[in-house]
Amino acid sequence: MVNPEVELEVKLDAKLEVKNLRFRYNGFELLASLGVKKGEILTLLGPNGSGKTTMLKCIYGILKPKAPCVYLDGEDIHSMSLKDRAKKIGYVPQIHHPSFPYTVLEFVVMGRASQIQVFDSPSEEDYKMAMNALKLVGIVDLADKPYTQISGGQLQLALVARALVQNPEVILFDEPTAHLDFKNKIKISNIIRKITLSKKTATILTLHDPNLAGMYSDKIVLIKGGRIYSAGKPEKVLNGKVLSDVYEMKVRVVDVDSFKLIIPDQTY
Amino acid sequence: MKREIILSFFLLFPIFAFLLSLCIGVYKIPLLAIIKIIVAKTVEIATFGKFSFDLNSYPTAYQTVLLQIRLPRIITAMLVGSALAISGAVLQATFRNPLVDSYIVGISAGAAFGAALAIGFFPASIELTAFIFAMIAMTLTYSLAKIKGRVTVISLILAGIIINAFFSALTSMLKFLMEHEKLAAVVYWLMGSFNGADWNVVSRIAIPIILGSLAIFLMRWHLNVLSMGEEAQILGIDVGKMRLIYISIVSFITAISVAHCGIIGWVGLIMPHIVRMAFGPDHKTLIPLSIAIGAGFMVLADDVARALTTFEIPIGIVTTLLGIPFFVYLLRKTGGEW
Numbered sequence: 198m199v200n201p202e203v204e205l206e207v208k209l210d211a212k213l214e215v216k217n218l219r220f221r222y223n224g225f226e227l228l229a230s231l232g233v234k235k236g237e238i239l240t241l242l243g244p245n246g247s248g249k250t251t252m253l254k255c256i257y258g259i260l261k262p263k264a265p266c267v268y269l270d271g272e273d274i275h276s277m278s279l280k281d282r283a284k285k286i287g288y289v290p291q292i293h294h295p296s297f298p299y300t301v302l303e304f305v306v307m308g309r310a311s312q313i314q315v316f317d318s319p320s321e322e323d324y325k326m327a328m329n330a331l332k333l334v335g336i337v338d339l340a341d342k343p344y345t346q347i348s349g350g351q352l353q354l355a356l357v358a359r360a361l362v363q364n365p366e367v368i369l370f371d372e373p374t375a376h377l378d379f380k381n382k383i384k385i386s387n388i389i390r391k392i393t394l395s396k397k398t399a400t401i402l403t404l405h406d407p408n409l410a411g412m413y414s415d416k417i418v419l420i421k422g423g424r425i426y427s428a429g430k431p432e433k434v435l436n437g438k439v440l441s442d443v444y445e446m447k448v449r450v451v452d453v454d455s456f457k458l459i460i461p462d463q464t465y
Numbered sequence: 466m467k468r469e470i471i472l473s474f475f476l477l478f479p480i481f482a483f484l485l486s487l488c489i490g491v492y493k494i495p496l497l498a499i500i501k502i503i504v505a506k507t508v509e510i511a512t513f514g515k516f517s518f519d520l521n522s523y524p525t526a527y528q529t530v531l532l533q534i535r536l537p538r539i540i541t542a543m544l545v546g547s548a549l550a551i552s553g554a555v556l557q558a559t560f561r562n563p564l565v566d567s568y569i570v571g572i573s574a575g576a577a578f579g580a581a582l583a584i585g586f587f588p589a590s591i592e593l594t595a596f597i598f599a600m601i602a603m604t605l606t607y608s609l610a611k612i613k614g615r616v617t618v619i620s621l622i623l624a625g626i627i628i629n630a631f632f633s634a635l636t637s638m639l640k641f642l643m644e645h646e647k648l649a650a651v652v653y654w655l656m657g658s659f660n661g662a663d664w665n666v667v668s669r670i671a672i673p674i675i676l677g678s679l680a681i682f683l684m685r686w687h688l689n690v691l692s693m694g695e696e697a698q699i700l701g702i703d704v705g706k707m708r709l710i711y712i713s714i715v716s717f718i719t720a721i722s723v724a725h726c727g728i729i730g731w732v733g734l735i736m737p738h739i740v741r742m743a744f745g746p747d748h749k750t751l752i753p754l755s756i757a758i759g760a761g762f763m764v765l766a767d768d769v770a771r772a773l774t775t776f777e778i779p780i781g782i783v784t785t786l787l788g789i790p791f792f793v794y795l796l797r798k799t800g801g802e803w
């Protein structure tokens with residue numbers, strides 16, 4: 198099922214590499230290889246339960262595959278200490294369980310934890326970085342608000358800001374657009390692109406919307422049942438046949454003013 | 466500006482409570498005499514005895530009551546109050562649970578059993594046995610609360626109730642087996658009291674509590690991060706290890722307090738909430754202010770315990786009566802969830 202051509206293409210000059218990742222839950226197995234360069238966005242696309250979150254967790258090392266399989270500039274990520282890993286990789290989780298009502302600024306500055314000794318607190322510099330991150334994601338006016346009292350979309354942006362202050366080389370976003378309205382989906386996608394280009398991060402995100410994936414990704418990896426079904430540039434991966442197979446329903450790609458729009462062929 | 470006023474109130478509160486408590490007691494000493502004796506002694510200590518004052522115009526009982534009875538008792542109450550308040554703040558953060566303190570999770574009951582064991586049956590250090598059983602109780606509560614890999618706000622409280630009942634039963638059994646002359650003392654101590662607090666007690670609790678509190682004070686910002694739960698690992702924090710460190714320290718200072726002053730519940734639960742209401746949840750301010758008002762509150766509660774009626778009420782009863790309404794309020798407000 199896996200197309201060998203695809204691997205060759207993505208491995209070249211990759212910054213973050215996943216080589217023969219193999220992870221098993223009871224009854225579910227994820228097998229994958231992929232690579233992302235600096236300043237590039239790779240999107241994992243696939244139906245619910247196909248293994249996208251599992252893949253991100255395996256890449257970060259929250260879930261540990263038995264053999265080393267994730268490399269950042271050739272270095273095995275899973276053998277790094279938690280601290281070193283947090284300095285290199287940012288992770289924006291899909292679900293955040295709220296805690297005490299810290300201000301948004303206090304919440305975001307926690308992204309500096311890996312740089313702060315256990316007997317220390319954040320410095321002026323750290324708070325400045327947090328403010329800059331808030332500016333970048335556009336919620337600096339919320340800095341002094343309790344982070345438990347902001348909207349879902351704003352919380353998502355705060356989570357992104359928290360990952361940003363880690364100054365990571367790689368950022369993993371798990372469904373950053375889930376629960377967001379039409380406009381905010383575009384807003385956060387733009388921010389992700391802006392970050393990827395300006396900070397030159399190797400970015401991996403998971404999405405549910407193939408159209409959004411097509412608009413923002415340099416590379417798309419289609420997953421189904423824990424296997425890579427297809428991977429490559431959006432125009433190559435996002436075709437009616439492949440998507441119909443992955444989502445198990447008829448999907449059409451139509452040309453609207455030279456923009457490729459992906460729509461289901463029938464409504465149920 | 467308003468913040469500064471409230472802040473100075475919090476910081477001045479323990480000093481005010483300290484001075485007030487020196488003046489309160491069954492034995493009446495004129496205010497002027499108290500001030501003179503305190504000033505004289507402070508100057509004497511500050512100048513390493515180069516200056517000393519003639520206080521012979523007062524009955525010697527004045528100095529004895531102030532310096533040998535009230536002062537060590539006040540210091541003990543302040544140390545224990547701050548230890549319990551810190552413990553509450555730390556446990557609430559590490560378990561991200563606003564409804565716990567060392568009493569509710571069973572640390573105090575475990576420590577009491579450990580201390581009773583050493584007092585009644587074999588000559589070990591009561592502080593050490595208290596600490597060991599405090600850790601055992603905490604471990605049991607945590608394991609019991611973990612259902613399908615998750616500890617919820619309510620499951621932790623329920624597990625705490627069970628472990629509390631377990632260690633209380635064990636302690637009752639010890640009392641049953643204990644020699645009569647020891648029994649009375651143990652029963653009274655268990656209810657929580659600063660009645661026996663003299664300079665000897667101060668000398669045994671001061672250093673451990675101050676060192677433990679200092680460690681927590683220095684590590685306080687990371688409590689913010691730890692209160693993110695398992696998610697803290699993606700911020701570079703070894704959650705399991707950090708939890709163990711914080712919990713060991715607060716089990717230790719709680720055990721020291723319980724070993725000498727018995728079980729005093731609810732203080733640790735309430736103090737951090739009062740600070741959060743005024744200053745928000747950031748542990749950079751929460752920890753020092755919890756220390757301050759924990760110390761102040763405990764001496765005032767002890768004033769009530771020793772001066773409200775002609776006989777002494779165990780302070781554990783006073784704090785429980787004050788604490789329960791507050792807990793009910795919190796439970797209703799939070800709904801047992803976030």
Ligand SMILES: Nc1ncnc2c1ncn2[C@@H]1O[C@H](COP(=O)(O)OP(=O)(O)O)[C@@H](O)[C@H]1O
Nearest residue numbers: 222223225243244245246247248249250251252
């Ligand atoms: N904690 C878990 N324990 C066992 N199996 C799990 C667990 N989490 C996910 N899975 C399984 O792994 C598969 C992939 O899940 P996931 O990576 O969350 O999918 P996605 O993010 O693509 O929706 C699912 O089929 C699910 O059954």
Ligand SMILES: [Mg+2]
Nearest residue numbers: 249250251291
């Ligand atoms: Mg998912």
